[in-house]
Amino acid sequence: MHYVDAKGILSAHNGMNIYRGCTHGCIYCDGRSKCYQFTHDFEDVEVKQNAPELLEKALRSKRKKCMIGTGAMCDPYMHCEEQLQLTRKCLEIIDHYEFGLAIQTKSNRILRDLDILKSINEKAKCVVQMTLTTYDEKLCKIIEPNVCTTKERVKTLQILRDNGIPTVVWLSPILPFINDTKENIEGILEYCIEAKVYGIINFGMGVTLREGDREYFYAALDKHFPGMKEIYQKRYGLAYELPSDRNNELMSLFYRKCKENGIVCDRDKCFEYLNELPDKYEQLSFEV
Numbered sequence: 001m002h003y004v005d006a007k008g009i010l011s012a013h014n015g016m017n018i019y020r021g022c023t024h025g026c027i028y029c030d031g032r033s034k035c036y037q038f039t040h041d042f043e044d045v046e047v048k049q050n051a052p053e054l055l056e057k058a059l060r061s062k063r064k065k066c067m068i069g070t071g072a073m074c075d076p077y078m079h080c081e082e083q084l085q086l087t088r089k090c091l092e093i094i095d096h097y098e099f100g101l102a103i104q105t106k107s108n109r110i111l112r113d114l115d116i117l118k119s120i121n122e123k124a125k126c127v128v129q130m131t132l133t134t135y136d137e138k139l140c141k142i143i144e145p146n147v148c149t150t151k152e153r154v155k156t157l158q159i160l161r162d163n164g165i166p167t168v169v170w171l172s173p174i175l176p177f178i179n180d181t182k183e184n185i186e187g188i189l190e191y192c193i194e195a196k197v198y199g200i201i202n203f204g205m206g207v208t209l210r211e212g213d214r215e216y217f218y219a220a221l222d223k224h225f226p227g228m229k230e231i232y233q234k235r236y237g238l239a240y241e242l243p244s245d246r247n248n249e250l251m252s253l254f255y256r257k258c259k260e261n262g263i264v265c266d267r268d269k270c271f272e273y274l275n276e277l278p279d280k281y282e283q284l285s286f287e288v
Contacts, residue, residue, distance in 0.1 A: 001080055002040065003047045009054035016055065016070040018086050020046035023079050024106060025146040027220035028173050031073060034212035045080055052089040059097040065124065067275050068094050071104030079146075081109060091116045095123065102274040104129035104170070108148045108156045114163060121165050125277055127198070128160050131170040134179050135187030142224050143175070150191070157195035166198045168270055171254070173207035177231060180205055180244035182253065189257045199264030199273065205250045206243035214238075 009016050021042050022031060032042050040046065048054075059068075070076050076087040091113055094101050101120050103110070110117075110128065120126040130153050134140040140149045148156075157167050169192050174180045185205075192200055209217060221229040236242045244250065258265035264273070 001045045001047060003049045005050045006048040006054060008058075009048065009051050010058045010068070014066050014068050015072055016051075016068060016090070017072075017074045018048055018051045018070065018076055018090060019074045019078060019080070020048070022075055023146055024075060024144060026106075026144045027217055027224075028143070028175065028207055028209075028213070029216070030208060030210065030213050032213045032216050033210035035210060045078060047080065047084065047086070049086070051086050052093060055090050056093045056097075059093060059099060062099075065099055065277055067100035067102050067125065067127075067277055069102045069104075069274070071129065075105050075107060075147075076103060077105045077107035077109040088113050088116065091120070095120045098123045100125040100277045102127045102129065104131070106131045106144065106147045106153065108152050111156055111159060114159070117160075117165055118163055127166050127168060127274055128157075129168045129170060129201075129274070130157055131172070132188050132191065133171070133173065133175075135184045135191075136179070139179060143179070150188070154191045154195060157191075157197060161196050167195065168274065169197050169200045171200050171202040174205040174244060174250070175207050176235070176242055176244045177228060178225065180246050180250065182246075182250065185250050185253055186257075189254065192263060193257070193261045197263060199266075199270040200254075200258060201267055201270050202251075202254060202265070203267070204243060205247040206241060208240055209236075209242060210240060 021038070021040070021044060022029065023043055023045060070090070081087050091101065095116050101117070105128070117126050117128065132150055132153060134143050134150055137149050137151060160167050171188060174185070218229045218232070221232065232242070255265055264270055
């Protein structure tokens, strides 16, 4: 872990990443790809120590309320957040200025900040996004080794549900020949139904691999699934998109279950929901 003073914190679309790198160790993580031009080890997390100050300055200068997103590129609830609490400080600022929040994580550490999430949701809007990939707990600990398991994430979704906070699940990635089974998808969908999630984002049953990410993924396959790397190489070569051979079957199951249970499964509608504030907040703010 190392510290930097960032020049800015919000992207053009109001996205925010307080950290850069990750310690969750997910074997498929696209964030390891060389295209992101990391100049340090991925596990040597870069901490934007002035993130709260930058965020407050940015929100004070905005004339229109909006949703602030975080977690798309880097999980805001990694291990270091327990001590640093930079995510919590930023949430307090979002709450103070009454902006909305769309936050994405794989960690039940988010429950530490339940009080702030509820306050944001009461004043504006708060949506928590949780990634679920693997119903089998033992397999989950292999694929996503340093973060809480699927059952713990689902318990988090249930607690958020009970506190009136809407949730969206990312059902992605689904690894060919590993967790691309009917049992896996059905199990995750049943969890989502029980937790009464608003929507599920899915880009098809499969995974993407790029240089940097691919090498880490294949090393994990050699360690945990002997012979699987050769199957991938023969089937996909150096392709970026690796669709499951069961994609059509599993996507039909996905759409059917979502429609039967009133879960939004259209990606565009999910993203629209994540980016829109209620009408009463579409107004000018004269804070300076």
